[in-house]
Amino acid sequence: MCLWNWRRRIQGQGHLDDETMRVFWTLLKKELRAFFVSPVAYIVLALVMVLGGVSFKAALSVLESAPSEGSIVTWTFHAQWFWLSYFFVFPLLTMRLFAEEKKLGTLETLFTAPVRAWQVVGAKFTAAMVLYAVIWLPSLGNFWLLDWITGGKVEIPVGALRGSYLILFAMGIFNLAMGCFASSLTSNQIVAAVISFTMSVLHFLLGVFALVVGRRLPESMVEAVHYVASVEHIRLFTQGLIDTRPLIYYASLTLLFLTLTHQVVEFRRWKL
Amino acid sequence: MIHVHELTKQYAGRTAVDRLSFDVEAGEIVGFLGPNGAGKSTTMRILSGYMPPTSGMALVDGHDVFRESLEVRRKVGYMPEMAPLYHDMRVKEYLHFRAELKGLRGRDLRHRTGEVMELCAVTDVRRRVIGNLSKGFKQRVALADALIHRPKLLILDEPTNGLDPTQIRGVRELLRSLREQHTILLSTHILHEVEQTCDRVIMIHEGKIQACDTPRNLTRSLRATSLVHVELQSATDVAKELEALPGVRKVMTSKTDKGWRAYALRVESQTDIRESVLDLATAKGWRIRELHRQLPTLEDVFVELAAADSGARPFG
Numbered sequence: 220m221c222l223w224n225w226r227r228r229i230q231g232q233g234h235l236d237d238e239t240m241r242v243f244w245t246l247l248k249k250e251l252r253a254f255f256v257s258p259v260a261y262i263v264l265a266l267v268m269v270l271g272g273v274s275f276k277a278a279l280s281v282l283e284s285a286p287s288e289g290s291i292v293t294w295t296f297h298a299q300w301f302w303l304s305y306f307f308v309f310p311l312l313t314m315r316l317f318a319e320e321k322k323l324g325t326l327e328t329l330f331t332a333p334v335r336a337w338q339v340v341g342a343k344f345t346a347a348m349v350l351y352a353v354i355w356l357p358s359l360g361n362f363w364l365l366d367w368i369t370g371g372k373v374e375i376p377v378g379a380l381r382g383s384y385l386i387l388f389a390m391g392i393f394n395l396a397m398g399c400f401a402s403s404l405t406s407n408q409i410v411a412a413v414i415s416f417t418m419s420v421l422h423f424l425l426g427v428f429a430l431v432v433g434r435r436l437p438e439s440m441v442e443a444v445h446y447v448a449s450v451e452h453i454r455l456f457t458q459g460l461i462d463t464r465p466l467i468y469y470a471s472l473t474l475l476f477l478t479l480t481h482q483v484v485e486f487r488r489w490k491l
Numbered sequence: 492m493i494h495v496h497e498l499t500k501q502y503a504g505r506t507a508v509d510r511l512s513f514d515v516e517a518g519e520i521v522g523f524l525g526p527n528g529a530g531k532s533t534t535m536r537i538l539s540g541y542m543p544p545t546s547g548m549a550l551v552d553g554h555d556v557f558r559e560s561l562e563v564r565r566k567v568g569y570m571p572e573m574a575p576l577y578h579d580m581r582v583k584e585y586l587h588f589r590a591e592l593k594g595l596r597g598r599d600l601r602h603r604t605g606e607v608m609e610l611c612a613v614t615d616v617r618r619r620v621i622g623n624l625s626k627g628f629k630q631r632v633a634l635a636d637a638l639i640h641r642p643k644l645l646i647l648d649e650p651t652n653g654l655d656p657t658q659i660r661g662v663r664e665l666l667r668s669l670r671e672q673h674t675i676l677l678s679t680h681i682l683h684e685v686e687q688t689c690d691r692v693i694m695i696h697e698g699k700i701q702a703c704d705t706p707r708n709l710t711r712s713l714r715a716t717s718l719v720h721v722e723l724q725s726a727t728d729v730a731k732e733l734e735a736l737p738g739v740r741k742v743m744t745s746k747t748d749k750g751w752r753a754y755a756l757r758v759e760s761q762t763d764i765r766e767s768v769l770d771l772a773t774a775k776g777w778r779i780r781e782l783h784r785q786l787p788t789l790e791d792v793f794v795e796l797a798a799a800d801s802g803a804r805p806f807g
Contacts, residue, residue: 238594245591256579324575328636331539331569332592333561487542 250346274298310412313398321406396476522689568642574633578622738762
């Protein structure tokens with residue numbers, strides 16, 4: 220809710236009345252529906268389930284081969300397979316959002332109905348966020364299944380599990396917001412997907428870069444780069460260490476990109 | 492209903508609409524006429540609250556289109572050019588969604604959706620996916636959407652674009668039936684349509700108003716010439732004699748057939764020379780089997796206006 224309040228203040232628009240919320244719900248329903256009648260939701264769901272299963276298997280192999288420091292949770296979210304699925308999800312979920320409407324010309328019908336730009340941006344982003352949350356749910360089943368088969372002999376740290384999904388969600392909304400922004404820039408879905416993918420990967424590499432050359436950098440710089448390093452965040456959270464700094468970092472970047480998206484969508488109104 | 496004053500819109504250095512001023516009264520059907528790129532769509536987009544003008548003012552039912560955009564959008568039913576729709580939705584579903592967006596609720600929503608589907612004759616396709624519909628149906632779904640919230644003002648950008656003649660007639664009848672409840676501003680480049688439907692025509696060319704009048708007055712008061720067709724029997728070519736009649740600008744011989752000669756006389760539009768042609772024929776002893784006058788259509792007016800450079804505006 221604080222998101223909408225913040226937005227509203229930015230625009231200096233009236234109080235958040237029933238009608239405003241109802242328009243938002245109408246738009247959200249439509250967006251969610253669009254996800255589930257097109258194959259996109261199911262393809263992404265299948266992709267994430269398969270790769271999630273593979274990375275889980277990889278984590279099991281690590282634990283089987285030798286005694287190890289991390290838990291099953293740590294190794295699952297460190298598998299390369301996990302990162303593979305991670306980067307493909309965002310372009311697939313967000314490329315359509317604005318690019319398709321631009322191509323069809325429906326932005327014109329949309330914005331000649333009494334709706335505000337933040338309602339449209341908010342509804343599209345929220346729909347993507349809901350879907351993103353849904354696609355990670357089956358992967359929880361892997362842990363549950365392991366627990367059930369082994370009769371609780373493998374230790375699954377609950378705190379680490381919660382932390383992992385929390386950071387996964389935080390990183391997710393940031394990447395989704397970038398995807399929304401990319402989609403609002405173009406009327407071509409492929410271009411939107413490429414922009415979104417590139418931005419996500421670049422952000423990730425920025426973190427990796429610090430880990431690779433970190434030893435040759437001054438200490439203060441390593442500190443700074445750790446602040447943006449997704450790999451580092453995952454490492455901490457999968458150990459059950461919940462650090463609020465990355466959470467705030469991702470939340471503020473999400474807001475930044477949503478605001479940028481809003482500005483792009485509203486651009487025609489300021490282009491005098 | 493609409494008050495436009497000195498409205499200007501510039502895109503990246505190009506002036507699409509140039510100091511446009513006009514008014515539309517409640518209950519009128521006004522046709523916006525002009526060649527492609529004349530600024531029709533731009534003006535309509537501004538009036539529907541989609542984008543702001545560069546300068547000038549536009550009021551819809553007393554509300555400023557930029558500062559009170561939401562208020563304006565509640566009062567305006569706008570149908571964009573090419574009727575953009577969500578291709579993956581079904582007709583009824585789409586209209587429900589639009590009605591909800593525009594603030595209709597509950598029983599009223601269901602009732603009104605049924606009503607506009609009936610009005611626009613899309614009830615039979617209400618369960619079909621929009622992407623699979625023909626152009627004519629898509630156009631009518633878009634029209635139903637524009638109507639659904641009972642707007643005071645309907646702004647239709649080329650509502651008959653891409654329709655076949657029967658469908659065009661259908662849309663025309665529909666618009667006439669709607670005039671009771673709505674003020675209508677429509678754009679088109681089919682002149683015939685404006686002549687048939689509109690109370691008033693605003694002709695624009697390169698962003699400027701060229702003429703604004705009833706279709707009848709426009710055709711009458713214009714420089715455009717009318718044609719008089721005459722077919723007569725005489726031994727020799729009589730083009731010279733016909734050309735000597737007052738008001739005749741030019742005589743074209745169209746065909747000769749067993750002594751029957753057909754001529755087309757280009758005449759200034761205010762003059763009627765049929766009687767003098769008949770008098771001349773009686774005097775010379777020619778037999779006449781056809782004599783009729785063809786009034787200038789808006790098409791002629793249009794071509795003439797479009798050809799005229801902006802310095803020589805016939806209506807100042």
